[in-house]
Amino acid sequence: MNLTHWPPGIPRHLELPDTSLCYNLEVSARRYPERAATLYYGGVLDYAELKRQVDALAGYLQQVCDVRRGDRVALFMQNSPQFIIALHAILRADAMVVPINTMNRQQEVAHIVRDSGSRVAIFGQELAEHIAPLLGTDLAHGIVATYSDYIDAQTDLPLPDIVCAAAIAVDGAVAWGAALEHNCEPAPPLAGPDDLAVMPYTSGTTGAPKGCMHTHRSVMHTTIGGPEWCYVPKDCRVLAALPMFHVTGLQNGVMSPIYGGVSIAIMTRWDKRCAAMLIERFGVTTWTAIPTMLFDFLNQPDLDQRDLSSLYCLTGGGAAMPKAVAERIHALWGIHYIEGYGLSETMAPTHLNPTHRPKAQCLGLPIFDVHALVVDIETLKPLEVGEVGEILVDGPQVFRGYFGDAERTAAAFVEIDGRRYFRTGDLGYVDDEGYFFMVDRLKRMINASGYKVWPAEVESYLYAHPAVLEACVIACRDAHRGESVKALVVRRPGQAVDAEALIAWAREQMAAYKVPHAVEFVDSLPKNAAGKMQWRMLQEREMAKGTTC
Structure with a gap:
């Protein structure tokens, strides 16, 4: 291993604490009880109150929902203080968090709930239609959160509709506030570093999403390693704009900040104007963003009128950052965009560029x-x-x-x-x-703005349409997203459907980023002698066109 450009002053071995993840919050709450833990559209939650609510919810999970050590608990929620509270409450109850992509629809959610064996779910009210049908059958208990409970209604920050919405009752689920009001005391923690802690789901080439089992220790490694690698001090302020259900957003927007006891400015929905306001208002120092997010952020006519000088650590990945955009970032803020590489199976980074000597469109060096x-x-x-x-x-x-x-x-x-x-x-x-x-x-995967789309999974949904006889999903070039989903479809004899109608139908069946951006109807699809679809041939033919879809 070539260590010539290893970050100066950084150890090559990272000694991990022999503790659980929920202990990180306990330490930060003891050190900085009055420091703001979350900054949420004008609402502020300090570390002492964050821990109090985590303990109350953990006690409720144990005493009312009968959650035991090693149980799986589904977490289906947008970025919010409630996400952070729920995550740590599940861990404090000695259970394993099963984060679910908030773009998933009912069928996708049902698969994850059943596959993981989750009997309890904590979810945002705007997502109820996709998980409430499981209450009383697969799910014995549900806790529903209303994001507006944690905001300042008088804030001048732009509010997404789901954030300012009033509470909605969900049959079979208890309201978040009611669960906390029980003030249940959790049992002494039992989970250690080798207990299972978080299980994000990722799809494979066969199309069936599968749970990646992570322990407190495996999550702890990138929780500590990321800030250490990037020289992030404990008095920084983090902008959490990437989805927390995803390992990159989870580690950089939740786990690492809580470990360091820093303040987290949370965005439930991406809004470039809001992001600029948050950086300026709170002196945000650290931000992890994918390239498409930064493309949008930089496309603000009044950006040069805002004081964004506090920002000194900008990291990301998911797709290569174009050289011209990286150069504009450096010209604006005098900092480099630090690219990294990781997967759900590795709880975010295995590689990061050294901050003192990054290379463009590069995964970086293997970290600690x-x-x-x-x-x-x-x-x-x-x-x-x-x-x-x-x-x-x-x-x-x-x-x-x-x-x-x-x-x-x-x-x-x-x-x-x-x-x-x-x-x-x-x-x-x-x-x-x-x-x-x-x-x-090597794997058959489409990378749409950093979201991984597995063609076989999309194909399995398309086959449910009565007019689809055969389907093959490939990537097509997209000027904004890098890649988008394209479906080559053979119609069933006697059935009629056009591209617009099939795409509209797909939007009701699967997460938005999986929905085909383009549909091409063909008379037949190529297969090899064994009858297997020759998707690679179709993929190469599409990319050879050199045009976008």
Whole structure:
């Protein structure tokens, strides 16, 4: 491993505390009880009150919902103080958090609830239609949150509709405030660093979303490692704009800030004007943003009139940052956009660019205690500098495996020279200075503005439409999102449907980022001798066009 450009003054080994994640909040609440923990559209929650509410909700989960050590609890909620409270309450109850993508629809939510075995769910009221049907059947208990409970109604910050909405009763669920009013005292914590803590769901090439089992220790590694790598002090202020259900938003917008006892300015919905106001008003110092978010942010006519000089740490990933945009960021703020690389299976980063010497459109260096290789995709033989192969990683943040799926877990790992590596499915290379670059994906995945879309999953939904005989989903070029979803469809004989109608139908079936952006009707789809769809041929043909969809 080439360590020539390792960040100056940063240790190469990260010694992790032998404690659970919920202990991080206890420490911060003791150190900084009156410091603002959350800044939410004018509403402020200090660390002492945050911990009090976490304990009350944890006690409710244990005493009323019968949550026990190791149980799974679904968390289906937008960015909000309630998300942070619920997350830590589940951990304080010695249970495992199952964060659910808020773009998911009922069928997708039902799969995750059933697959994880969650019997309790905490959710935002605007998402009730997608989870309430499970109450009384799959779910024994539900707690519903109203975001407006935590805002200042007189704020001048632009309020999303779902944030200023009044409380809505949901049959079969108890209101958030009512749950807290029980003032239940949680039992002494039992979970340790090797207990399961968080299980984000990711989709595989077969299309079925699967749970990535993370322990308190694996989550702790990137919780501490990210700020350490980027020299982030404990008196910083964080802008949490990325979705907290996603590992990048979770670690950078919740876990790391709580560990450091810093203030978190929370955005429930992305709004470039609101983001600029928050940075200026609260002196935000640290922000993790994907490139498409920054494209939009920089496209503000009055941006140069705002004082954004407090911002000194800007990180992100999900897609390569165009050189011209990175140069504009540096010209505006005098800082570099620090790109990184990670997956749900690694609880965010395994690689980060060093802040003193980043490279553009680069994954970065393997961070603390991470071993990374590039290997031949057939022989798994380690490759030389500059040779393209599959990226393998091993480190403390790598997950335990896929929940309830020993076969997929076994297939996801390989042992090389006595070390067990996770197969990322990403193709890349390492240069002569030890920096990793990604060039393609071995797995069949579409990257739409940083969201991973698995074609087989989208195809499975399309096949439910009565007019669809066959479907093959591929990526198409998109000037804004990088890639978008395109469906090649063979109509069922005697059935009529046009592209607009099929796309409208798809919006009702799946998360918005999975919905085909374009539909092309064809007479047939190519298959090999074994009858398997030759999607790669179709993908290459689409990309060879050089046009956007």
